[in-house]
Amino acid sequence: MARAAAGPEIERLIQLLARLPGLGPRSARRAALHLVKKKEQLLDPLAAALAETRDTILTCEVCGNIDTQSPCTLCRDATRDPSLICVVEEVGDLWALERAAVVNGRYHVLGGTLSPLDGVGPDDLNIPKLIERARGEEVTEVLLALNATVEGQSTAHYLTDQLADCNVSVSRLAQGVPIGGELDYLDEGTLAAAVKARKAMGG
Amino acid sequence: MARAAAGPEIERLIQLLARLPGLGPRSARRAALHLVKKKEQLLDPLAAALAETRDTILTCEVCGNIDTQSPCTLCRDATRDPSLICVVEEVGDLWALERAAVVNGRYHVLGGTLSPLDGVGPDDLNIPKLIERARGEEVTEVLLALNATVEGQSTAHYLTDQLADCNVSVSRLAQGVPIGGELDYLDEGTLAAAVKARKAMGG
Numbered sequence: 001m002a003r004a005a006a007g008p009e010i011e012r013l014i015q016l017l018a019r020l021p022g023l024g025p026r027s028a029r030r031a032a033l034h035l036v037k038k039k040e041q042l043l044d045p046l047a048a049a050l051a052e053t054r055d056t057i058l059t060c061e062v063c064g065n066i067d068t069q070s071p072c073t074l075c076r077d078a079t080r081d082p083s084l085i086c087v088v089e090e091v092g093d094l095w096a097l098e099r100a101a102v103v104n105g106r107y108h109v110l111g112g113t114l115s116p117l118d119g120v121g122p123d124d125l126n127i128p129k130l131i132e133r134a135r136g137e138e139v140t141e142v143l144l145a146l147n148a149t150v151e152g153q154s155t156a157h158y159l160t161d162q163l164a165d166c167n168v169s170v171s172r173l174a175q176g177v178p179i180g181g182e183l184d185y186l187d188e189g190t191l192a193a194a195v196k197a198r199k200a201m202g203g
Numbered sequence: 204m205a206r207a208a209a210g211p212e213i214e215r216l217i218q219l220l221a222r223l224p225g226l227g228p229r230s231a232r233r234a235a236l237h238l239v240k241k242k243e244q245l246l247d248p249l250a251a252a253l254a255e256t257r258d259t260i261l262t263c264e265v266c267g268n269i270d271t272q273s274p275c276t277l278c279r280d281a282t283r284d285p286s287l288i289c290v291v292e293e294v295g296d297l298w299a300l301e302r303a304a305v306v307n308g309r310y311h312v313l314g315g316t317l318s319p320l321d322g323v324g325p326d327d328l329n330i331p332k333l334i335e336r337a338r339g340e341e342v343t344e345v346l347l348a349l350n351a352t353v354e355g356q357s358t359a360h361y362l363t364d365q366l367a368d369c370n371v372s373v374s375r376l377a378q379g380v381p382i383g384g385e386l387d388y389l390d391e392g393t394l395a396a397a398v399k400a401r402k403a404m405g406g
Contacts (some may be wrong), residue, residue, distance in 0.1 A: 007271040009259055013252040019245055020226075020234040027225035033295050034224050035253070036260055036269050042222055047253035049216040050238070054250050056212055057239055066239050068210040092236050095209065 010036070062133075064109030064126050066091050074098075074107060081105045083140040085133060087159065089113055089147055097145060105143075108133065113151035114158055125155075127162065134166040144172045213239070265336075267312030267329050269294050277301075277310060284308045286343040288336060290362065292316055292350055300348060308346075311336065316354035317361055328358075330365065337369040347375045 010032055018028035035043040059065075060072035067073055074080065084105025088094050089112060097103050110125045134142055142163055146152035160170050176194040177186060209217075213235055221231035238246045262268075263275035270276055277283065287308025291297050292315060300306050313328045337345055345366055349355035363373050379397035380389065389397075 007259075007276060009252070009255050009271055010269070013249075013256050016245065016249045016252050017223075020220075021237050022230035022234060023223075023225055029298065030295065031223040031225060032256075033269075033293075033298075036256065036294075039257065039260070042219065043253060043257050046216075046219045047250065047257050049212070049219050050246065050250035050253060052212050053216050053235075053239065054242065054246050056210075057242070066209060066213070066236075068212055073210060090236075091239075092233065095232065095236075 063107045064091070064111060064129075065094055065107060082138045084143060085130070085139055085141070086143045086145050087130060088145050089152060089155075093145065093147070103143070103145075105141075110146075110155070113146065113149075113155040115151055122158070122162075127159070130159070131162055131166065134163055134168050139166075139168055141169045141171060142166075144170065146172075148173075148175055266310045267294070267314060267332075268297055268310060285341045287346060288333070288342055288344070289346045289348050290333060291348050292355060292358075296348065296350075306346070306348075308344075313349075313358070316349065316352075316358040318354055325361070325365075330362070333362070334365055334369065337366055337371050342369075342371055344372045344374060345369075347373065349375075351376075351378055 013035075014025070014028050014032045017023055017031050018025045020028075023031060035046065056068040058067060058070045058072075060067055060070045060075055062071045062075045065072040065074060069076075081104050084103070085108050086097065086103045086105055087108045087110060088097065089110050091109055094107050094109060097107075108126065108130050110127065110130070112120055112125055114120055114122065114125065130142075133139060142159075144156040144159055146156050156172055163170050174197065175190070176197055177183070177190065181190075183191065216238075217228070217231050217235045220226055220234050221228045223231075226234060238249065259271040261270060261273045261275075263270055263273045263278055265274045265278045268275040268277060272279075284307050287306070288311050289297075289300065289306045289308055290311045290313060291300065292313050294312055297310050297312060300310075311329065311333050313330065313333070315323055315328055317323055317325065317328065333345075336342065345362075347359040347362055349359050359375055366373050377400065378393070379400055380386070380393065384393075386394065
């Protein structure tokens with residue numbers, strides 16, 4: 001039985017850090033030590049940043065993004081095209097698309113995918129609000145940027161049905177070989193999709 | 204140029220999380236999202252634990268361990284053998300030995316190793332205090348549990364010299380094949396040390 005070398009306060013900090021994705025018990029221990037050693041440079045500002053995040057964070061009532069204001073910065077951005085709504089599963093997906101800076105429209109975060117086996121139905125996701133937004137006058141296209149998983153794709157089909165009478169065009173992301181991808185390392189499903197959706201050279 | 208999808212508060216949190224060992228920019232982003240999503244279960248308690256650590260953490264004036272009291276829990280523990288001082292480089296090493304529960308004496312944290320090239324001399328480490336403790340009446344053995352690196356071992360030799368007139372026996376950790384280690388994956392230095400220090404079977 002290992003003995004606790006540190007006081008209960010630090011043990012608690014380690015346990016909480018270990019629950020972050022990407023940190024296990026051992027790296028949480030190293031992270032806690034690092035924090036204690038870099039008290040002024042890291043522990044103090046991180047404690048303050050967490051407290052500030054805790055006190056200021058909001059979920060955008062329009063799109064479901066996370067921000068310190070609602071409607072969020074993206075929904076308020078007048079330079080964005082109001083005719084396009086890009087639907088994503090999670091806020092992390094929205095951030096990924098924003099890093100790539102490829103969507104100049106608005107977003108809509110579902111908060112997951114339909115999963116009857118897990119008891120996740122349409123009412124558990126941010127779907128009614130999406131339908132309502134899609135009926136808005138200025139919206140002409142809904143891009144379903146969902147994960148290329150079974151759950152993501154079946155959710156996309158469900159949404160396509162639901163959006164049928166909203167007078168918008170519904171699109172999805174292209175599927176194929178990722179940029180830089182080597183065929184030898186790709187799964188059969190990706191290769192099949194890439195062959196099926198092949199394009200003319202120079203097209 | 205990637206755009207910031209989240210507000211400056213979250214971007215700051217991500218930047219600070221990315222400075223923890225074991226987390227890069229991408230995993231820090233995931234960790235921040237996870238924190239925001241698990242507000243009650245994780246963000247709130249972690250913010251509180253960090254604030255408490257910030258406010259209560261102390262360096263033990265005797266041994267250099269980190270605790271919320273000084274002298275620390277280990278130095279106060281009357282069940283520990285006061286005749287043995289185990290010298291380690293960093294607090295993390297102390298924790299590792301405590302997890303293994305193999306040292307039933309007191310500790311002494313040097314705070315690093317001698318490194319003339321980096322300008323780290325004897326006065327920059329917690330060495331004078333060690334000499335003073337080693338001269339204490341009840342101390343009979345100093346175990347130098349330093350890393351098996353060039354810096355650790357040259358520091359061990361320096362300390363052995365310094366402790367020569369302290370009337371204590373000075374020992375070091377055994378070197379050899381780690382438990383569970385496969386010879387094929389071990390470096391030549393370890394194999395050489397293991398052969399040189401070989402023991403009689405059943406001995």
